[in-house]
Amino acid sequence: MELAKIEQLLEAYFEGNTTLQEEATLRSYFSSAEVAPHLQQYQLMFASFAKAQTESFTRDIVLPKEHKTTSRLWIGIAASLLVAVGVFGFFNQEPSLTAEEKEAIAAFEKTREAFKMMSQNFNEGAEELAYIQNFKETKNKILK
Amino acid sequence: MIEGSLTDPSLTIKKRVPLCWRIYMTQGEFLDTVLPFKDKLYRLARRILVSTDEAEDAVQEVYLKLWKNKRSIKNYKNPEAFAVTMTKNYCLDRLKSKQAGNLKIVHSNYAHSQNVAREIEANDGVALVFKIMETLPEQQKIVLQLRDVEQFEFAEIAKMLDNNETAIRVALSRARKTVREQLIQYNNYGIS
Numbered sequence: 333m334e335l336a337k338i339e340q341l342l343e344a345y346f347e348g349n350t351t352l353q354e355e356a357t358l359r360s361y362f363s364s365a366e367v368a369p370h371l372q373q374y375q376l377m378f379a380s381f382a383k384a385q386t387e388s389f390t391r392d393i394v395l396p397k398e399h400k401t402t403s404r405l406w407i408g409i410a411a412s413l414l415v416a417v418g419v420f421g422f423f424n425q426e427p428s429l430t431a432e433e434k435e436a437i438a439a440f441e442k443t444r445e446a447f448k449m450m451s452q453n454f455n456e457g458a459e460e461l462a463y464i465q466n467f468k469e470t471k472n473k474i475l476k
Numbered sequence: 477m478i479e480g481s482l483t484d485p486s487l488t489i490k491k492r493v494p495l496c497w498r499i500y501m502t503q504g505e506f507l508d509t510v511l512p513f514k515d516k517l518y519r520l521a522r523r524i525l526v527s528t529d530e531a532e533d534a535v536q537e538v539y540l541k542l543w544k545n546k547r548s549i550k551n552y553k554n555p556e557a558f559a560v561t562m563t564k565n566y567c568l569d570r571l572k573s574k575q576a577g578n579l580k581i582v583h584s585n586y587a588h589s590q591n592v593a594r595e596i597e598a599n600d601g602v603a604l605v606f607k608i609m610e611t612l613p614e615q616q617k618i619v620l621q622l623r624d625v626e627q628f629e630f631a632e633i634a635k636m637l638d639n640n641e642t643a644i645r646v647a648l649s650r651a652r653k654t655v656r657e658q659l660i661q662y663n664n665y666g667i668s
Contacts, residue, residue, distance in 0.1 A: 346656065348649035352627055373663065377655055380605035381624045389518035391532045393511075393539045395503060 335368055342374065501546045509549065510542055513556045516626050517563045523621045524567035526610060534570060538563045560636045564618060571614075608658045616651035623648055 338361050344350045345358060361367070362378040429437070501509075517538060521531035542549060542559060552558045609617055615637075622633045623644075630641045637644065 346649060346652050348645035348652070352629060355624070355627070373660065374656070376601045376659060377605060377652075380602045383602045384519065384606070384621075384625045387519050387522065388515040389532065389535055391536065393507075393514070393536060395506075395539065395543050 338368075338371070342371070501550060503543075506543060506546050506549070509555055510539065510559060513559060514539075516556075517559055519625060520560065520563050520618065520621055521567050523609065523617055524564070524614065525570060530570065531567075534563065534567050538566055541566075554632075554635075557632055557636050560622070561638070564637065568614060604662065605655065605659070608655050611658075612651055612654060616647045616654070619644055619647045620651040620655070624652070 338358070341350060341354050341358055345355065350358070359378050359382065362371075362375050363382065367375055514535060518531055518535045521534040521538075522528060525531050525534060538559065541562060542555075549555050549558070609620065612620065618637065619633060622628045622636065623630075628636070630644055633644050634641045
């Protein structure tokens, strides 16, 4: 790199008018062994910036435990699901019965069946009675 | 850690799933996003606050804030610029509250001992440049750090500092010239 070009870049540098690429050119020039004597005063500046770039953060970054936020959401979802299932189940459950109640229901069914049969037979009997009505009518015709 | 994520196929695949599909960013993903620039944040904090302890505290604090805002961090096009802005604001606030408190006496003591330190470190040129940087106005100091140390583009710096490029260039030019003048002055004293 010709000296004139470096001097020109340096001037632009102090005016804040260099691009990153041009600044990289300056940095590599000043980090080289062949810096012109009258430019050596700038060497320290570029060396210092390069040195500053090597500093690093060595401490560990402490963040709050993750489950505090994420798992709380899942616990919430799980809890509301549980409640939903519970409510659904409560309204849909078959009433559970004790043995006695079952027996009572069975007895009730049997009784109802018996009553049904009885009423059926009774109705049949009642139909037969229709003939009595016929008989009555005929009797009236004849006897007047 | 970075090497691990490059070689481990499961990790690289995981990274490709767009973050916007999920409500929560895992801590691992968060760290993958923000850890690469921890040193830059630290150096910026160090430039503003000078003390290494305070700079480390500041970085820790900024990361906590970023973690709390993790839901919005994926919406930022450039998390790095966002983090730099946050660090800058946090450190300037720290400086302000320090100056507002009754630390004035302590501060002047510190300034005094600083001069002594400057003489002791006279043969350490790099330390001298750092000391000169400390004396710059905050804005210039920050611009010089972001440009000449971290090598950000002017457009990026303008965004980070919520300013226009011209103002950034002017501040940078002043900072560079001040460092040069101070160095020349110092060299002249050194010789005579």
